[in-house]
Amino acid sequence: MAIEWYTPPLEAVTFGGKAKFNIRALESSAAANASLRAEIAITAGDGTGAVVWGTACVESDATGGELATADTAEVAWVAGDDVAIAAGQRLRFRIYIDDTAIGPLVAGNTVTVSYSGPAATTITYLDTQTGTGRINGVGGTEEQLAQSFLVPGPMTLTEVRLTLSKGGTPSDNVVLEIQSDSGGSPSGTVIGTIATVAASSYTGADTLYAYPCGIALPAAASYWIVARRSGARDTANYVGWAAHSPSAYPDGTAATRGSGTWAAIAADLLFAASFTVPGDTNVILPVLVVEQAGSGPFTYTKAGYGRESA
């Protein structure tokens, strides 16, 4: 029997905008051609009278949004109009198997959605900046920069945040990748591309940029965030990555590549990385909602002054 999830009854609120529906799922076979669609509806307090607020398939890609055969984080951006939720109404969440963008679903397979697992985790290393590493391009010193991090098990990297800047007027792209580790340095084997960004889009000031992604890290191991340039070497027009020296992040280090050879730096490059694990299926709503008192796992103990576990 299908499953649907309900929030507790809510206080009145205007509900509109874009929700992020994070879903962990897999298909049983690459031939299944299965994708997912998420739906958010507004219901009466008893769950009846559902009115669909928004529905959307997961993000597309070269496969048209097809699931992987390993449990992977998928994202559906479900958006809807401003709607007045009355006191006592609930939100209902549903997940559907759907065709991919580019081909039909194939019968005889299964789709597994994992839920009720632990929440996402984040490694945050955004310490005080003490310097800036340069990314000049291939052909000498400071060709590329990289920062390693350690994960304790299979996870999906969902967002990377980096403090970056530009010097001069670089006109090529910065390619941000995840590479595996080889003897304490980036291996050159790309696990996934975080983003490809026009270097001209950066400013001369160090700024924290967020790059959503969905890269499966298959095992407990060290991985590297590698920043390289798509164009020719240009030391006058470059990209900078903020650094903190000495190295303080206990589970990784920074490295720079010079003339094709990686070397560790006694510093860390400022970064944060967010991950999900199997079962971390959740919905981030576009607005803050308040549950009616006594309706959920929490009850208000002092009206207007907070709440405690029931």
Add this chain to the structure above:
Amino acid sequence: MAKTLYFTSAAATTHRGDNTAKLAGATSWWQPFAMSESRGVSATTATAASIAGTTVGIEFVSGAVALEWLSEPLSADFTISGTITGNLWGLESTMNDNTAINFVVDKVDGATGAVTQIAKSARVTELGTTPATVNNFPVTPTSTACKRGDRLRIRPFIDDIGTAMIVGTTTFSYNGPTAAVAGDSYVQFTENLTFEPAAAPTGSTYYLTDTAETINPGSATEKKALTTSGSSSVNAVASTAAGPTAGVQV
């Protein structure tokens, strides 16, 4: 202030999971790319095969799959009624192809996924051959109310110029980073449309848990969505059906 949306090669942040009719009537699956407020990073091309004779429109393709471009969800209600200007870079393989480049703008309803046509241009100015040149032209839309959460769907296509085409190849150039050169393909709306930001929302987070819900409104199994996560992953397994499908609830 007008709003310009650029054809990029980035994957769209959703897809429609459906095979729907192309302009000429046959159904097709659709590879969605992002229609972005920012230019792309590197010019690329897509092709469409012209046919012998006339047509009501032929979309650009990747293999057997037609191409469409989807915007982010609108962040407010808008009525699109002003002129929409296409700025499409393209070329035809020979001057005997007799092809013109055009575009369709649709609305994709955020709640239902229903597609409604807003505008379809009918330009009959023949493309040139290599190199690609720009084709800048307006179309007047059918006044259409769009609401927050709806997305725009845009498809460039080729048409005959009023006389029969021959079999050939038309090339559409898009995703360019630089104004006024090949790849700088966009559509400009009279209205200053605004779109939901790319960043994740910052409202309440609800985790889908395995805790049974006490309400029972229908035939599904009801479970609680809570603001605290579970601690042990549970699997819901559902069997696939033969597509195209409107969806199989997990």
